[in-house]
Amino acid sequence: MHGDFDFSVLVDSLPFLWTGLQFTLKLTAVAMLGGIALGTLLALARLSPIAPLARAASWYVNIMRSIPLVMVILWFFLVIPLITGKPMGAENSALVTFTLFEAAFYCEIMRAGIQSVSRGQVAAGYAMGFTYGQNMRLVILPQAFRNMLPVLLTQTIVLFQDTSLVYAIGAKDLLKAAEVAGKNYNRPVEMVIFAALIYFVMCYSLSFVVKRLQQRFAFKR
Amino acid sequence: MNQVPNSAMIEMRNVSKWYGQFQVLTDCSTRVSKGEVIVVCGPSGSGKSTLIKCVNGLEVFQQGEVIVDGTSVGDPKTDLPRLRAHVGMVFQHFELFPHMTITDNLTIGQIKVLRRSKEEAQEKAARLLDRVGLKQQAHKHPGQLSGGQQQRVAIARALCMDPICMLFDEPTSALDPEMINEVLDVMVELAKEGMTMMCVSHEMGFARKVAHRVIFMDQGRIIEDATRDEFFGTPRSERAQLFLSKILSH
Numbered sequence: 130m131h132g133d134f135d136f137s138v139l140v141d142s143l144p145f146l147w148t149g150l151q152f153t154l155k156l157t158a159v160a161m162l163g164g165i166a167l168g169t170l171l172a173l174a175r176l177s178p179i180a181p182l183a184r185a186a187s188w189y190v191n192i193m194r195s196i197p198l199v200m201v202i203l204w205f206f207l208v209i210p211l212i213t214g215k216p217m218g219a220e221n222s223a224l225v226t227f228t229l230f231e232a233a234f235y236c237e238i239m240r241a242g243i244q245s246v247s248r249g250q251v252a253a254g255y256a257m258g259f260t261y262g263q264n265m266r267l268v269i270l271p272q273a274f275r276n277m278l279p280v281l282l283t284q285t286i287v288l289f290q291d292t293s294l295v296y297a298i299g300a301k302d303l304l305k306a307a308e309v310a311g312k313n314y315n316r317p318v319e320m321v322i323f324a325a326l327i328y329f330v331m332c333y334s335l336s337f338v339v340k341r342l343q344q345r346f347a348f349k350r
Numbered sequence: 351m352n353q354v355p356n357s358a359m360i361e362m363r364n365v366s367k368w369y370g371q372f373q374v375l376t377d378c379s380t381r382v383s384k385g386e387v388i389v390v391c392g393p394s395g396s397g398k399s400t401l402i403k404c405v406n407g408l409e410v411f412q413q414g415e416v417i418v419d420g421t422s423v424g425d426p427k428t429d430l431p432r433l434r435a436h437v438g439m440v441f442q443h444f445e446l447f448p449h450m451t452i453t454d455n456l457t458i459g460q461i462k463v464l465r466r467s468k469e470e471a472q473e474k475a476a477r478l479l480d481r482v483g484l485k486q487q488a489h490k491h492p493g494q495l496s497g498g499q500q501q502r503v504a505i506a507r508a509l510c511m512d513p514i515c516m517l518f519d520e521p522t523s524a525l526d527p528e529m530i531n532e533v534l535d536v537m538v539e540l541a542k543e544g545m546t547m548m549c550v551s552h553e554m555g556f557a558r559k560v561a562h563r564v565i566f567m568d569q570g571r572i573i574e575d576a577t578r579d580e581f582f583g584t585p586r587s588e589r590a591q592l593f594l595s596k597i598l599s600h
Protein backbone atom coordinates (compact mmCIF):
# COMPACT_ATOMS: atom_id res chain seq x y z
CA MET A 130 0.00 0.00 0.00
CA HIS A 131 2.86 2.39 0.73
CA GLY A 132 3.39 4.98 -1.95
CA ASP A 133 0.61 3.41 -3.91
CA PHE A 134 -1.53 6.34 -4.99
CA ASP A 135 -4.79 5.95 -6.82
CA PHE A 136 -6.14 9.20 -8.15
CA SER A 137 -8.88 7.61 -10.26
CA VAL A 138 -11.36 7.96 -7.38
CA LEU A 139 -11.05 11.73 -7.75
CA VAL A 140 -13.17 11.73 -10.90
CA ASP A 141 -16.00 9.92 -9.15
CA SER A 142 -15.92 12.21 -6.17
CA LEU A 143 -15.80 15.47 -8.18
CA PRO A 144 -19.53 16.27 -7.88
CA PHE A 145 -19.31 15.83 -4.13
CA LEU A 146 -16.18 17.98 -3.84
CA TRP A 147 -17.91 20.62 -5.98
CA THR A 148 -20.69 21.04 -3.42
CA GLY A 149 -18.01 21.62 -0.79
CA LEU A 150 -16.17 24.10 -2.99
CA GLN A 151 -19.43 25.91 -3.64
CA PHE A 152 -19.88 26.55 0.05
CA THR A 153 -16.24 27.67 0.38
CA LEU A 154 -16.78 30.15 -2.47
CA LYS A 155 -20.10 31.32 -1.09
CA LEU A 156 -18.55 31.88 2.33
CA THR A 157 -15.65 33.80 0.77
CA ALA A 158 -17.98 35.97 -1.32
CA VAL A 159 -20.42 36.72 1.50
CA ALA A 160 -17.66 37.49 4.01
CA MET A 161 -15.86 39.66 1.46
CA LEU A 162 -18.88 41.74 0.40
CA GLY A 163 -20.43 41.87 3.86
CA GLY A 164 -17.05 42.42 5.48
CA ILE A 165 -16.15 45.30 3.16
CA ALA A 166 -19.56 46.93 3.66
CA LEU A 167 -19.49 46.57 7.45
CA GLY A 168 -15.76 47.35 7.52
CA THR A 169 -16.34 50.59 5.64
CA LEU A 170 -19.01 51.61 8.16
CA LEU A 171 -16.61 50.75 10.99
CA ALA A 172 -13.88 52.81 9.32
CA LEU A 173 -16.25 55.79 9.08
CA ALA A 174 -17.08 55.33 12.76
CA ARG A 175 -13.39 55.12 13.72
CA LEU A 176 -12.68 58.35 11.83
CA SER A 177 -15.78 60.07 13.17
CA PRO A 178 -15.39 63.14 15.39
CA ILE A 179 -18.05 61.65 17.68
CA ALA A 180 -15.75 60.19 20.35
CA PRO A 181 -17.97 57.40 21.78
CA LEU A 182 -18.68 56.11 18.27
CA ALA A 183 -14.99 56.15 17.35
CA ARG A 184 -14.08 54.39 20.60
CA ALA A 185 -16.75 51.69 20.20
CA ALA A 186 -15.60 50.92 16.66
CA SER A 187 -11.99 50.85 17.75
CA TRP A 188 -12.79 48.37 20.54
CA TYR A 189 -14.66 46.12 18.18
CA VAL A 190 -11.78 46.07 15.72
CA ASN A 191 -9.10 45.50 18.32
CA ILE A 192 -10.99 42.73 20.07
CA MET A 193 -11.72 40.90 16.83
CA ARG A 194 -8.12 41.19 15.76
CA SER A 195 -6.73 39.82 19.01
CA ILE A 196 -8.72 36.57 19.12
CA PRO A 197 -7.78 33.57 16.96
CA LEU A 198 -10.38 33.09 14.25
CA VAL A 199 -10.98 29.47 15.12
CA MET A 200 -12.06 30.51 18.63
CA VAL A 201 -14.43 33.13 17.28
CA ILE A 202 -15.94 30.48 15.01
CA LEU A 203 -16.42 28.01 17.86
CA TRP A 204 -17.63 30.62 20.29
CA PHE A 205 -20.28 31.91 17.90
CA PHE A 206 -21.43 28.45 17.02
CA LEU A 207 -21.86 27.51 20.67
CA VAL A 208 -23.05 30.75 22.22
CA ILE A 209 -25.49 32.18 19.67
CA PRO A 210 -27.99 29.29 20.07
CA LEU A 211 -27.90 29.83 23.84
CA ILE A 212 -28.91 33.46 23.33
CA THR A 213 -31.45 33.05 20.55
CA GLY A 214 -32.79 29.74 21.82
CA LYS A 215 -32.61 27.93 18.49
CA PRO A 216 -29.72 26.30 16.66
CA MET A 217 -28.37 28.21 13.72
CA GLY A 218 -26.64 25.50 11.73
CA ALA A 219 -22.94 25.35 11.03
CA GLU A 220 -23.17 26.99 7.61
CA ASN A 221 -25.19 30.02 8.68
CA SER A 222 -23.10 30.41 11.77
CA ALA A 223 -19.97 30.41 9.59
CA LEU A 224 -21.41 33.06 7.24
CA VAL A 225 -22.22 35.42 10.12
CA THR A 226 -18.97 34.82 11.99
CA PHE A 227 -16.75 35.38 8.97
CA THR A 228 -18.56 38.55 7.97
CA LEU A 229 -18.21 40.01 11.47
CA PHE A 230 -14.60 38.88 11.80
CA GLU A 231 -13.39 40.00 8.39
CA ALA A 232 -15.09 43.38 8.84
CA ALA A 233 -12.45 44.24 11.45
CA PHE A 234 -9.66 43.65 8.94
CA TYR A 235 -11.39 45.34 6.02
CA CYS A 236 -12.09 48.26 8.38
CA GLU A 237 -8.40 48.93 8.86
CA ILE A 238 -7.77 48.74 5.12
CA MET A 239 -10.62 51.14 4.33
CA ARG A 240 -9.50 53.48 7.09
CA ALA A 241 -6.06 53.71 5.50
CA GLY A 242 -7.76 54.17 2.13
CA ILE A 243 -9.93 57.05 3.34
CA GLN A 244 -6.89 58.71 4.86
CA SER A 245 -4.99 58.27 1.60
CA VAL A 246 -7.38 60.66 -0.15
CA SER A 247 -5.81 64.12 -0.11
CA ARG A 248 -7.23 66.98 1.95
CA GLY A 249 -7.50 68.98 -1.24
CA GLN A 250 -9.94 66.44 -2.70
CA VAL A 251 -12.03 66.50 0.45
CA ALA A 252 -12.09 70.31 0.38
CA ALA A 253 -13.02 70.32 -3.31
CA GLY A 254 -16.00 68.08 -2.59
CA TYR A 255 -17.27 70.30 0.21
CA ALA A 256 -16.63 73.44 -1.87
CA MET A 257 -18.93 71.93 -4.50
CA GLY A 258 -21.73 71.89 -1.94
CA PHE A 259 -21.66 68.18 -1.09
CA THR A 260 -22.84 67.10 2.33
CA TYR A 261 -20.63 64.77 4.42
CA GLY A 262 -22.51 61.74 3.08
CA GLN A 263 -22.34 62.84 -0.54
CA ASN A 264 -18.66 63.70 -0.26
CA MET A 265 -17.94 60.24 1.17
CA ARG A 266 -20.00 58.41 -1.41
CA LEU A 267 -19.06 60.40 -4.49
CA VAL A 268 -15.52 61.62 -3.88
CA ILE A 269 -13.70 59.93 -1.01
CA LEU A 270 -14.80 56.28 -0.92
CA PRO A 271 -14.41 55.63 -4.66
CA GLN A 272 -10.83 56.87 -4.48
CA ALA A 273 -10.16 55.07 -1.18
CA PHE A 274 -11.47 51.85 -2.67
CA ARG A 275 -9.40 52.22 -5.82
CA ASN A 276 -6.22 53.01 -3.89
CA MET A 277 -6.73 49.97 -1.66
CA LEU A 278 -7.92 47.46 -4.26
CA PRO A 279 -4.73 45.33 -4.22
CA VAL A 280 -4.73 45.22 -0.40
CA LEU A 281 -8.43 44.36 -0.28
CA LEU A 282 -7.84 41.48 -2.68
CA THR A 283 -4.83 40.24 -0.70
CA GLN A 284 -7.02 40.17 2.42
CA THR A 285 -9.60 38.23 0.42
CA ILE A 286 -6.99 35.59 -0.43
CA VAL A 287 -6.24 35.18 3.27
CA LEU A 288 -9.98 34.97 3.90
CA PHE A 289 -10.36 32.30 1.25
CA GLN A 290 -7.69 30.18 2.95
CA ASP A 291 -9.14 30.82 6.40
CA THR A 292 -12.56 29.48 5.38
CA SER A 293 -11.08 26.00 5.84
CA LEU A 294 -11.28 26.66 9.60
CA VAL A 295 -15.06 26.06 9.53
CA TYR A 296 -13.91 22.46 9.65
CA ALA A 297 -13.93 23.02 13.41
CA ILE A 298 -17.74 23.26 13.53
CA GLY A 299 -18.35 20.68 10.84
CA ALA A 300 -19.64 22.99 8.10
CA LYS A 301 -19.44 21.27 4.72
CA ASP A 302 -16.77 23.23 2.88
CA LEU A 303 -14.17 21.98 0.42
CA LEU A 304 -11.88 20.56 3.11
CA LYS A 305 -14.72 18.76 4.87
CA ALA A 306 -15.97 17.34 1.55
CA ALA A 307 -12.47 16.08 0.74
CA GLU A 308 -12.24 14.44 4.13
CA VAL A 309 -15.63 12.76 3.79
CA ALA A 310 -14.88 11.61 0.24
CA GLY A 311 -11.51 10.31 1.40
CA LYS A 312 -13.21 8.16 4.02
CA ASN A 313 -15.88 6.88 1.65
CA TYR A 314 -13.43 5.84 -1.05
CA ASN A 315 -10.81 4.87 1.48
CA ARG A 316 -8.32 7.25 -0.17
CA PRO A 317 -7.85 10.02 2.43
CA VAL A 318 -4.34 11.08 1.36
CA GLU A 319 -5.20 11.55 -2.30
CA MET A 320 -8.27 13.56 -1.38
CA VAL A 321 -6.45 15.91 0.95
CA ILE A 322 -3.69 16.42 -1.62
CA PHE A 323 -6.31 17.21 -4.23
CA ALA A 324 -8.09 19.71 -1.95
CA ALA A 325 -4.74 21.38 -1.23
CA LEU A 326 -4.14 21.63 -4.96
CA ILE A 327 -7.46 23.40 -5.48
CA TYR A 328 -6.70 25.91 -2.71
CA PHE A 329 -3.25 26.45 -4.16
CA VAL A 330 -4.38 27.04 -7.75
CA MET A 331 -7.12 29.47 -6.71
CA CYS A 332 -4.91 31.49 -4.38
CA TYR A 333 -2.05 31.53 -6.82
CA SER A 334 -4.17 32.88 -9.66
CA LEU A 335 -5.71 35.51 -7.39
CA SER A 336 -2.27 36.67 -6.23
CA PHE A 337 -1.31 36.91 -9.87
CA VAL A 338 -4.26 39.24 -10.47
CA VAL A 339 -3.21 41.33 -7.46
CA LYS A 340 0.33 41.64 -8.79
CA ARG A 341 -0.94 42.77 -12.17
CA LEU A 342 -3.22 45.32 -10.52
CA GLN A 343 -0.34 46.67 -8.43
CA GLN A 344 1.81 47.07 -11.52
CA ARG A 345 -0.97 48.90 -13.32
CA PHE A 346 -1.53 51.28 -10.42
CA ALA A 347 2.18 51.88 -9.98
CA PHE A 348 2.34 52.81 -13.64
CA LYS A 349 -0.60 55.18 -13.52
CA ARG A 350 0.42 57.24 -10.51
CA MET B 351 -13.97 105.49 -7.25
CA ASN B 352 -17.46 104.17 -7.27
CA GLN B 353 -20.19 106.61 -6.34
CA VAL B 354 -23.07 104.17 -6.33
CA PRO B 355 -23.46 102.52 -2.93
CA ASN B 356 -22.74 98.90 -3.79
CA SER B 357 -24.26 96.01 -1.97
CA ALA B 358 -21.70 93.75 -0.33
CA MET B 359 -21.22 90.23 -1.66
CA ILE B 360 -18.62 89.27 0.94
CA GLU B 361 -18.17 91.05 4.22
CA MET B 362 -15.56 90.05 6.79
CA ARG B 363 -15.62 91.68 10.21
CA ASN B 364 -12.74 91.23 12.64
CA VAL B 365 -12.13 87.62 11.74
CA SER B 366 -9.62 85.86 13.99
CA LYS B 367 -8.58 82.24 13.89
CA TRP B 368 -6.23 80.10 15.96
CA TYR B 369 -4.64 76.69 15.45
CA GLY B 370 -4.24 75.83 19.11
CA GLN B 371 -1.97 78.54 20.49
CA PHE B 372 -0.93 79.79 17.08
CA GLN B 373 -2.96 82.70 15.72
CA VAL B 374 -3.31 82.40 11.93
CA LEU B 375 -5.68 85.32 11.38
CA THR B 376 -5.87 88.48 13.46
CA ASP B 377 -8.78 90.92 13.15
CA CYS B 378 -9.22 90.62 9.41
CA SER B 379 -11.88 92.91 7.98
CA THR B 380 -12.71 93.63 4.38
CA ARG B 381 -15.63 93.96 2.05
CA VAL B 382 -16.10 92.78 -1.50
CA SER B 383 -18.92 94.43 -3.41
CA LYS B 384 -20.90 92.77 -6.18
CA GLY B 385 -18.83 92.72 -9.35
CA GLU B 386 -15.63 93.61 -7.60
CA VAL B 387 -12.33 91.82 -8.20
CA ILE B 388 -9.97 91.60 -5.23
CA VAL B 389 -6.45 90.25 -5.37
CA VAL B 390 -4.97 88.98 -2.10
CA CYS B 391 -1.19 88.76 -1.88
CA GLY B 392 1.45 88.39 0.77
CA PRO B 393 4.36 86.19 1.79
CA SER B 394 4.05 82.43 2.23
CA GLY B 395 2.35 81.46 5.46
CA SER B 396 0.72 84.86 5.92
CA GLY B 397 -2.76 83.30 6.02
CA LYS B 398 -4.09 84.04 2.53
CA SER B 399 -5.49 80.56 1.92
CA THR B 400 -6.95 80.45 5.39
CA LEU B 401 -8.65 83.81 4.83
CA ILE B 402 -10.42 82.86 1.62
CA LYS B 403 -11.37 79.45 2.99
CA CYS B 404 -13.22 81.26 5.76
CA VAL B 405 -15.46 82.77 3.08
CA ASN B 406 -17.06 79.43 2.20
CA GLY B 407 -16.61 77.88 5.62
CA LEU B 408 -13.93 75.38 4.62
CA GLU B 409 -12.03 76.77 7.61
CA VAL B 410 -13.78 77.59 10.85
CA PHE B 411 -12.87 80.80 12.68
CA GLN B 412 -13.25 81.52 16.37
CA GLN B 413 -13.97 85.24 16.31
CA GLY B 414 -15.62 87.73 14.00
CA GLU B 415 -18.16 87.43 11.27
CA VAL B 416 -18.23 86.52 7.61
CA ILE B 417 -21.34 87.41 5.62
CA VAL B 418 -21.77 86.09 2.09
CA ASP B 419 -24.71 87.51 0.17
CA GLY B 420 -26.51 88.18 3.44
CA THR B 421 -25.81 84.77 4.99
CA SER B 422 -23.60 84.44 8.06
CA VAL B 423 -21.02 81.72 7.40
CA GLY B 424 -20.09 81.19 11.05
CA ASP B 425 -23.69 80.79 12.23
CA PRO B 426 -24.26 77.15 13.24
CA LYS B 427 -27.76 77.37 11.79
CA THR B 428 -26.45 78.17 8.31
CA ASP B 429 -26.85 75.45 5.70
CA LEU B 430 -23.20 75.42 4.60
CA PRO B 431 -23.54 72.97 1.70
CA ARG B 432 -26.23 75.16 0.23
CA LEU B 433 -24.11 78.29 0.58
CA ARG B 434 -21.01 76.60 -0.84
CA ALA B 435 -22.95 75.34 -3.85
CA HIS B 436 -23.11 78.94 -5.04
CA VAL B 437 -19.62 80.03 -4.08
CA GLY B 438 -17.19 78.74 -6.70
CA MET B 439 -13.72 77.73 -5.59
CA VAL B 440 -10.60 77.05 -7.63
CA PHE B 441 -7.60 75.41 -5.97
CA GLN B 442 -3.87 75.58 -6.50
CA HIS B 443 -3.71 71.88 -7.39
CA PHE B 444 -6.93 71.87 -9.46
CA GLU B 445 -8.55 69.09 -7.40
CA LEU B 446 -10.57 67.65 -10.24
CA PHE B 447 -12.05 64.31 -9.22
CA PRO B 448 -9.56 61.83 -10.75
CA HIS B 449 -11.98 58.90 -10.92
CA MET B 450 -14.47 60.75 -13.10
CA THR B 451 -14.41 61.95 -16.70
CA ILE B 452 -14.23 65.67 -17.39
CA THR B 453 -17.95 65.72 -18.18
CA ASP B 454 -18.80 63.95 -14.92
CA ASN B 455 -16.63 66.41 -13.03
CA LEU B 456 -18.76 69.18 -14.48
CA THR B 457 -22.15 67.55 -14.04
CA ILE B 458 -21.94 65.79 -10.66
CA GLY B 459 -22.49 68.93 -8.59
CA GLN B 460 -25.29 70.14 -10.81
CA ILE B 461 -27.08 66.80 -10.55
CA LYS B 462 -26.45 65.94 -6.89
CA VAL B 463 -26.52 69.41 -5.34
CA LEU B 464 -28.61 71.58 -7.64
CA ARG B 465 -30.90 68.67 -8.62
CA ARG B 466 -30.70 69.43 -12.31
CA SER B 467 -31.62 66.75 -14.82
CA LYS B 468 -28.76 64.87 -16.44
CA GLU B 469 -29.53 66.36 -19.86
CA GLU B 470 -29.64 69.89 -18.53
CA ALA B 471 -26.38 69.37 -16.63
CA GLN B 472 -24.63 67.90 -19.64
CA GLU B 473 -25.75 70.72 -21.85
CA LYS B 474 -24.43 73.28 -19.42
CA ALA B 475 -21.16 71.34 -19.02
CA ALA B 476 -20.66 71.22 -22.77
CA ARG B 477 -21.30 74.96 -23.07
CA LEU B 478 -18.78 75.85 -20.34
CA LEU B 479 -16.16 73.40 -21.59
CA ASP B 480 -16.44 75.04 -24.98
CA ARG B 481 -16.06 78.40 -23.36
CA VAL B 482 -12.70 77.44 -21.82
CA GLY B 483 -11.69 75.86 -25.13
CA LEU B 484 -11.75 72.22 -24.05
CA LYS B 485 -14.74 70.74 -25.84
CA GLN B 486 -12.54 67.99 -27.30
CA GLN B 487 -11.51 66.69 -23.85
CA ALA B 488 -14.99 65.97 -22.46
CA HIS B 489 -14.64 62.18 -22.35
CA LYS B 490 -11.10 62.11 -20.91
CA HIS B 491 -10.00 61.74 -17.30
CA PRO B 492 -8.21 64.60 -15.51
CA GLY B 493 -4.88 62.71 -15.49
CA GLN B 494 -4.79 62.84 -19.28
CA LEU B 495 -4.84 66.66 -19.38
CA SER B 496 -2.06 69.21 -18.92
CA GLY B 497 -2.00 71.35 -15.79
CA GLY B 498 -3.31 74.39 -17.62
CA GLN B 499 -6.12 72.39 -19.15
CA GLN B 500 -7.04 70.89 -15.77
CA GLN B 501 -7.22 74.32 -14.19
CA ARG B 502 -9.47 75.60 -16.98
CA VAL B 503 -11.71 72.57 -16.43
CA ALA B 504 -11.75 73.39 -12.70
CA ILE B 505 -12.92 76.93 -13.48
CA ALA B 506 -15.61 75.56 -15.80
CA ARG B 507 -16.67 73.11 -13.08
CA ALA B 508 -17.18 75.97 -10.64
CA LEU B 509 -19.05 78.04 -13.23
CA CYS B 510 -21.47 75.15 -13.89
CA MET B 511 -22.95 75.82 -10.45
CA ASP B 512 -23.94 79.41 -11.40
CA PRO B 513 -21.80 80.92 -8.64
CA ILE B 514 -22.62 84.29 -7.13
CA CYS B 515 -18.90 84.80 -6.52
CA MET B 516 -15.64 82.97 -7.14
CA LEU B 517 -12.70 82.25 -4.86
CA PHE B 518 -9.28 81.45 -6.32
CA ASP B 519 -6.41 80.13 -4.21
CA GLU B 520 -3.18 80.62 -6.18
CA PRO B 521 -4.71 79.15 -9.34
CA THR B 522 -1.54 79.51 -11.43
CA SER B 523 1.26 78.86 -8.98
CA ALA B 524 1.42 75.12 -9.63
CA LEU B 525 1.56 75.60 -13.40
CA ASP B 526 4.46 75.57 -15.82
CA PRO B 527 5.12 79.15 -17.00
CA GLU B 528 3.86 78.52 -20.52
CA MET B 529 0.44 77.48 -19.16
CA ILE B 530 -0.14 80.41 -16.83
CA ASN B 531 -1.58 82.71 -19.47
CA GLU B 532 -4.21 80.32 -20.75
CA VAL B 533 -5.66 80.22 -17.22
CA LEU B 534 -5.26 83.96 -16.57
CA ASP B 535 -7.04 84.71 -19.87
CA VAL B 536 -10.09 82.81 -18.65
CA MET B 537 -9.98 84.69 -15.34
CA VAL B 538 -9.61 88.09 -17.03
CA GLU B 539 -12.61 87.34 -19.19
CA LEU B 540 -14.63 86.36 -16.12
CA ALA B 541 -13.63 89.56 -14.35
CA LYS B 542 -14.65 91.65 -17.33
CA GLU B 543 -18.06 90.00 -17.36
CA GLY B 544 -18.61 91.33 -13.86
CA MET B 545 -18.04 88.22 -11.75
CA THR B 546 -17.30 88.94 -8.10
CA MET B 547 -13.86 87.47 -7.49
CA MET B 548 -11.50 87.07 -4.57
CA CYS B 549 -8.16 85.80 -5.86
CA VAL B 550 -5.11 84.84 -3.88
CA SER B 551 -2.44 85.43 -6.49
CA HIS B 552 1.00 86.81 -7.04
CA GLU B 553 0.32 87.53 -10.71
CA MET B 554 0.72 91.27 -10.54
CA GLY B 555 0.06 91.61 -14.27
CA PHE B 556 -3.36 90.12 -13.67
CA ALA B 557 -3.93 92.39 -10.66
CA ARG B 558 -3.00 95.47 -12.72
CA LYS B 559 -5.31 94.48 -15.51
CA VAL B 560 -8.53 93.63 -13.68
CA ALA B 561 -8.29 94.08 -9.90
CA HIS B 562 -10.33 96.81 -8.28
CA ARG B 563 -8.52 96.39 -5.00
CA VAL B 564 -5.43 94.66 -3.69
CA ILE B 565 -5.16 93.23 -0.19
CA PHE B 566 -1.72 92.65 1.28
CA MET B 567 -1.41 90.24 4.19
CA ASP B 568 1.43 89.57 6.57
CA GLN B 569 1.48 87.32 9.64
CA GLY B 570 -2.26 86.84 9.62
CA ARG B 571 -3.14 90.51 9.38
CA ILE B 572 -4.49 92.57 6.53
CA ILE B 573 -1.74 95.19 6.35
CA GLU B 574 -2.95 96.96 3.29
CA ASP B 575 -6.37 97.14 1.62
CA ALA B 576 -6.04 99.64 -1.19
CA THR B 577 -7.39 100.40 -4.63
CA ARG B 578 -5.26 99.05 -7.42
CA ASP B 579 -3.82 102.45 -8.35
CA GLU B 580 -2.98 103.29 -4.77
CA PHE B 581 -1.38 99.91 -4.24
CA PHE B 582 0.82 99.98 -7.32
CA GLY B 583 1.52 103.71 -6.90
CA THR B 584 2.85 103.82 -3.38
CA PRO B 585 1.86 101.11 -0.95
CA ARG B 586 1.58 102.66 2.48
CA SER B 587 3.35 99.98 4.44
CA GLU B 588 7.03 99.25 4.13
CA ARG B 589 6.35 95.50 4.21
CA ALA B 590 4.16 95.75 1.14
CA GLN B 591 6.72 97.92 -0.66
CA LEU B 592 9.43 95.39 0.02
CA PHE B 593 7.18 92.51 -1.04
CA LEU B 594 6.18 94.26 -4.26
CA SER B 595 9.78 95.08 -5.19
CA LYS B 596 10.68 91.43 -4.63
CA ILE B 597 7.97 89.88 -6.76
CA LEU B 598 8.07 92.53 -9.48
CA SER B 599 11.83 92.16 -9.92
CA HIS B 600 11.42 88.62 -11.33
Ligand SMILES: Nc1ncnc2c1ncn2[C@@H]1O[C@H](COP(=O)(O)OP(=O)(O)OP(=O)(O)O)[C@@H](O)[C@H]1O
Binds near residue numbers: 392
Ligand atom coordinates in the same frame (compact mmCIF):
# COMPACT_ATOMS: atom_id res chain seq x y z
N1 LIG C 1 -3.97 72.65 9.94
C1 LIG C 1 -3.07 73.52 10.39
N2 LIG C 1 -2.57 73.40 11.66
C2 LIG C 1 -1.66 74.27 12.12
N3 LIG C 1 -1.19 75.32 11.42
C3 LIG C 1 -1.63 75.51 10.18
C4 LIG C 1 -2.59 74.62 9.59
N4 LIG C 1 -2.86 75.04 8.34
C5 LIG C 1 -2.10 76.13 8.14
N5 LIG C 1 -1.36 76.42 9.23
C6 LIG C 1 -0.44 77.55 9.41
O1 LIG C 1 -1.18 78.74 9.22
C7 LIG C 1 -0.41 79.70 8.55
C8 LIG C 1 -1.16 80.26 7.38
O2 LIG C 1 -1.35 79.25 6.42
P1 LIG C 1 -1.95 79.57 4.98
O3 LIG C 1 -1.95 78.29 4.22
O4 LIG C 1 -3.23 80.27 5.12
O5 LIG C 1 -0.87 80.56 4.39
P2 LIG C 1 -0.75 81.12 2.91
O6 LIG C 1 -0.63 82.58 3.03
O7 LIG C 1 -1.83 80.59 2.06
O8 LIG C 1 0.65 80.53 2.45
P3 LIG C 1 1.11 79.98 1.03
O9 LIG C 1 1.51 81.17 0.21
O10 LIG C 1 2.31 79.14 1.38
O11 LIG C 1 0.00 79.20 0.46
C9 LIG C 1 0.90 79.06 8.18
O12 LIG C 1 1.88 79.47 9.09
C10 LIG C 1 0.63 77.59 8.33
O13 LIG C 1 1.79 76.93 8.74
Ligand SMILES: [Mg+2]
Binds near residue numbers: 398399400519520
Ligand atom coordinates in the same frame (compact mmCIF):
# COMPACT_ATOMS: atom_id res chain seq x y z
MG1 LIG D 1 -1.90 79.24 0.41
